[in-house]
Amino acid sequence: MEASGLRPEVRKLAEMTIPIGPQHPALKEPVGFMVNVEGERIKSLDLDVSYNHRGIEKGVEQRDFNQSLYLIERICGICSHAHATNFAKGIEELMNLEIPKRASYIRLIVGELERIHSHYLWVGVAGHEIGFDTLFMYTWRDRELVQDLLEIISGNRVNYAINCLGGVRRDLNEKTIKLALDHLKKLGERAAYYTQLATTEETMVDRLSGVGKLPYEKAKSLGSVGPTARGSGVDSDVRRDDPYLAYAEVPFKVITANNCDVLGRTIVRAGELAQSIEMTKWALENLPPGEIKKAPPRSAPPGEVISRYEAPRGELVHYIKSNNTDKADRFGVRTPTMANWPSVVEGLTGQNIADIPIVVAAIDPCLSCTSRTTFVDIDRHKSWVWNWDELRNYSIRWYKENKGIYWGD
Amino acid sequence: MTEVDAWLVFLYVLVFPGIFFLLGYSFFAEWFDRKMYAKMQNRVGPPLVQPLADFIKLLSKEDIMPEGVEAKPYNYLPLFAFAAVATSFIYIPTFMSSSPVGFQGDLLLVLYMLTLPTIILFLVGWYSHNTFATIGAYRAVSQLFVYEVPLFIAALGPALWTKSWSVSDIVSWQQGNPWLFLIQPLGFIIAIICLQAKLERIPFDIPEAETEIVGGPLVEYSGRKLALFRIATDMLMVTGASLIGALYLGGPSVGFSLDSLPFWAAGVIGFVAFLLKTLLIIFLLSFIRAAFARLRIDQMTSFGWKWLASLALFQLFLVIGMRMVVP
Amino acid sequence: MTDDNPMLAVVKQDLGSKAVEVTAPRRKRMTIAATPETYRDVIKYLQDKMDCYHLSVLQGVDNRTSFEVVYHFWSDRNGMFTVKVALPHDKPAIGTITDIVPAAILYEREVHDLFGIEFPGHPDMRRLLLNDEWPKDEHPLRKDWKMDEKKFYGGVRSSTGGEKAG
Structure with a gap:
């Protein structure tokens, strides 16, 4: 599957970026790879470990x-x-x-x-x-x-x-x-x-x-x-x-x-x-x-x-x-x-x-x-734990503000 | 079985051993395969109704279509895969030494029909607009070229030996003669390996390698369409196993003539023989699945051309040579 | 645990004025305080003469009035060498060492992320541990860091937090 012997236009067809993670069957925990491939060959990859920071x-x-x-x-x-x-x-x-x-x-x-x-x-x-x-x-x-x-x-x-x-x-x-x-x-x-x-x-x-x-x-x-x-x-x-x-x-x-x-x-x-x-x-x-x-x-x-x-x-x-x-x-x-x-x-x-x-x-x-550092209890008085409603409100608001999606209360 | 009325043919195609039987047997074969696999891995394995339950569950699931996908091919391709496999099955004798719809040359038809699911898998991956699916599609086609040639050559062996292009004739020949597996053991082994590759199972599950490309071409499929693909794969396993059983193990024949017995008794014995032989082949497939690790596509290609194809050719020449000596 | 590090005298003599202070708490442990001007020389010395092939880790420390970047080098023969470099509290910056120690690439990103210490010359300075929605210029491991809820998640948290759930 060596793609380098191909003509440029064919090679372009074979080039793509595959996202591996943060959810992927091969990974038991969240990590993100952006993999640039040419056919089956990996050209470069980038790593993102910022999914599980617990403070x-x-x-x-x-x-x-x-x-x-x-x-x-x-x-x-x-x-x-x-x-x-x-x-x-x-x-x-x-x-x-x-x-x-x-x-x-x-x-x-x-x-x-x-x-x-x-x-x-x-x-x-x-x-x-x-x-x-x-x-x-x-x-x-x-x-x-x-x-x-x-x-x-x-x-x-x-x-x-x-x-x-x-x-x-x-x-x-x-x-x-x-x-x-x-x-x-x-x-x-x-x-x-x-x-x-x-x-x-x-x-x-x-x-x-x-x-x-x-x-x-x-x-x-x-x-x-x-x-x-x-x-x-x-x-x-x-x-x-x-x-x-x-x-x-x-x-x-x-x-x-x-x-x-x-x-x-x-x-x-x-x-x-x-x-x-x-x-x-x-x-x-x-x-x-x-x-x-x-x-x-x-x-x-x-x-x-x-x-x-x-x-x-x-x-x-x-x-x-x-x-x-x-x-x-x-x-x-x-x-x-x-x-x-x-x-x-x-x-x-x-x-x-x-x-x-x-x-x-x-x-x-x-x-x-x-990535060890979700904020458990940053200071003692305010906990970061959201209950379901808060999470829901957040998601509604976020979509309202960022995507303009809102269905009223 | 030359004069059959239309009603019987209808029954044959639709109920037994046609689509209904094939469906039921496919579920059973999937269970058998999974159970054997589990036993080899020291697990308990699924209960008998599990494949059926999985199927019904998938039917009840939401059917999602990704954005920007061309609806027609995306929706109809699963049906084609299902139909292709179901069609090819009726040409393979299941309880008599020949199939009533068989004709001279049906072996080729069956082989081509069995190639369709892979090509459909490629199209599906192509139409899914998904990176993983596209890579899976590439891999499916690359793999197709590797195993299809040796498989065809392996199927050519029995045809040359019995001088017939009909599956029914090959089975009939084996009724009074030794099973071809004894004459062409090499071809049998090659056919089994190629079937494993056709079914995309370990060690050849490269196109759908779960830990690499998530699920390959089928990654975007869900609900009813995925259910259709799954049952088509099971049917492909049964049909493939029956084909190899017919070509190399004599299908429903038991090694001696059953003409003296009444029709129904001969049918039952033949049917039991057919079941045992297909299950044996499915067992071999499960065993291969449990015993190996997945290959890489380049390893698969080199293995396929270096060993499978050349050995298949070698056995072909051997058959031609032997045929010239043995009249 | 009280035995001395035999290398202490050697290192003291070799480094001379490049090191502000050299101490050895025990065998296989040595701490060298260096300045932003000399730390590269010290690290090169450790690599060449002390056989330190392995950068165990590079960490930031907030001492409230100043920052410290702490490099830990390991040598199989001579044990662990800790190089400390003090940095001013406003606009802390120290040149990257990724050119001489490639292993530092992720550690520098981590320290940059959590302490806001700049590493000029780093080839790929992006966020490492904190998530993409994390506001810029918020560095949680600084001692004076207080979480300002308005800056996080579009300030949604503060408006919903007061309401009764249910």
């Missing part, structure tokens, strides 16, 4: 640390633990508070389980994007095991809320640990099968290899993070390079691949899945005894901290500035998806339309993370 950064400035912790957990539905842990450890660093060892192990266990569930989810979604729904159904079935496990450990399936400032909220007992090890054994076996499937099944490899090219140099200069960067051979992992929680003690390998395409990212994620299962097993078997929580002070001394966390999608950065009160003066989030958008644009230019879904999916985009 969380501003919201955190008006809440105390404890309230913020649970607000921040809601930045993302999939890496909720990553956000909460990263914030908690940043605040604890500001407070100069060292959490008990058992607490940091439990945080690590939940964090790795979250990564397992996230990568399982990704394998399924990737399958769906390239029309391989069977893989999707299988992985999502097995993902239930992890979700059940997280529910047993934390009491919740999505926003686990296991963290509190100074430690964790719930302890693990012998029974839970035994059950968890049981589940992990099953998960390990199935993960091995999916890994083999995703990297050797022929149509799958055909669709993944050579797609969404992101050379090593580009991956570095565009600031890609996580599996996207590691799939292009960039050997970086916050867990190893800048250890937090108990990652300095738990043995694990950083998986990289030199394919520099979507297949590379798949190989990395599959490898990480196996690693995470092993890490969780190790942490569960070597869980240190002791208390799980320390009482935190109410406020943090003035200072600033940059807190990093290896979320399932890559490096997550929280910048927190405190001013001797119980609120953060500035709370900045840089989510892995934000860092990976330039690589999507790079990877898609010159590709086929058919590759858009999988290349976008390959960074495992998490859009509620990216």
Whole structure:
């Protein structure tokens, strides 16, 4: 479908702009792409992430640390633990508070389980994007095991809320640990099968290899993070390079691949899945005894901290500035998806339309993370929540003023 | 079956095994396909009446036509697709070894009729004035050129072997002889793959790739017209499966002559054989759907010309060669 | 958490007067305060000598009397370097770094959107996070920002808000 060999007038016929998003079957969350194509070939594309801005950064400035912790957990539905842990450890660093060892192990266990569930989810979604729904159904079935496990450990399936400032909220007992090890054994076996499937099944490899090219140099200069960067051979992992929680003690390998395409990212994620299962097993078997929580002070001394966390999608950065009160003066989030958008644009230019879904999916985009800031409660007295009538009135008025459509009261 | 009165032909065309039977069987085939697909994916799958319920639901839905669309072609094209498939079905024997309306050369007619839905899909995409639909239309036609040639060549094999251009004759021949599937296994496989591509199902659902171009040519269609297209697709699946069943698996024939049995008993046995064979082919189609990921259009094109077409030609020459040796 | 950053002395010496202040809160963390004149040199120094290939993030901070743009660079060997540049509160502007750090392209747009800091030289300065109907010159993360309802959604909200719903 190379259109460049065509005569100009024919080429003009083949040129068009396709709107992908904000609502599109390939996207689970709102993001807009305006894609200029020539036949099946993408010439350029433009990105719009402004559909889901919730004002969380501003919201955190008006809440105390404890309230913020649970607000921040809601930045993302999939890496909720990553956000909460990263914030908690940043605040604890500001407070100069060292959490008990058992607490940091439990945080690590939940964090790795979250990564397992996230990568399982990704394998399924990737399958769906390239029309391989069977893989999707299988992985999502097995993902239930992890979700059940997280529910047993934390009491919740999505926003686990296991963290509190100074430690964790719930302890693990012998029974839970035994059950968890049981589940992990099953998960390990199935993960091995999916890994083999995703990297050797022929149509799958055909669709993944050579797609969404992101050379090593580009991956570095565009600031890609996580599996996207590691799939292009960039050997970086916050867990190893800048250890937090108990990652300095738990043995694990950083998986990289030199394919520099979507297949590379798949190989990395599959490898990480196996690693995470092993890490969780190790942490569960070597869980240190002791208390799980320390009482935190109410406020943090003035200072600033940059807190990093290896979320399932890559490096997550929280910048927190405190001013001797119980609120953060500035709370900045840089989510892995934000860092990976330039690589999507790079990877898609010159590709086929058919590759858009999988290349976008390959960074495992998490859009509620990216545009995180609808105004929840800008100041306490005026809420932004519209009731149905207000919304209706607004729409009537808007059409009256802008389009001249009005049918009377 | 040379002397049939008009009344019987009327019954044959309209009720059994004509349009009414075809409709009912299409709903069943869709259910069977979805259920098998679900079972392979470890799901429960839909209940038996689900396809019918979907159809009725679509009939009751609002019928939206986009602005600036030419109404006539937009409205009538679904009917053409439906009619083309329904017409081609009556030439395929379902319970006797021949169809009463069959004639010498009906194989070609059936093949051409079955090409119509894709061409209509292209027109529909073209008339929809929608970017996604237009891209879907391009893709549908690109794909048409790829699978249609091997399919025709694959259908040529049995015709050459039995020295007849009539579907009925090919089926009759297989009544006393081994099924052609045993003589031309390659052609059978090629035909199945091409049918999958014709039906635009995974891995060849490129023209309607949901995650890429939303739904392709049919993206603007809703309500009754979409219902017609959906049932036409189901009918295409049944007709395609019956055609391959007739050409390669002997259609209603069971491998030996049933002349000694009374007419009704032979009919019932033949009919059961027909059902089992089409369901087997539909099962194969579902299996392919569950086992693969979608191809890209360039991969599809290269696969089609590199493998499907050349293998189809190879088998054609093989058939001609064998025919010269075996009298 | 109290261990020192071994690179502190080296960086202090190398940068000399280009840095206003260099501090290291702990190992793998260093903060360099720079000025609008020297920040590019500091960033280039970090890239060339300190092996900082990765711009983790670029953020804005409102200190009420001034703005700060904070660049966070990561090096696998030397840890995180934070470069802070103070800007005046009225008409804050700082030249883009997208020419030397391509990764900054979206972050600069975000800071521009939420803080109203200008980045002259940015190749594609458009709104990033806020929606299309958001009025111009409203930057919600500024501390002195108060929402003026008349400016939003054609001012509809303020007239319907007082009425009883139902």
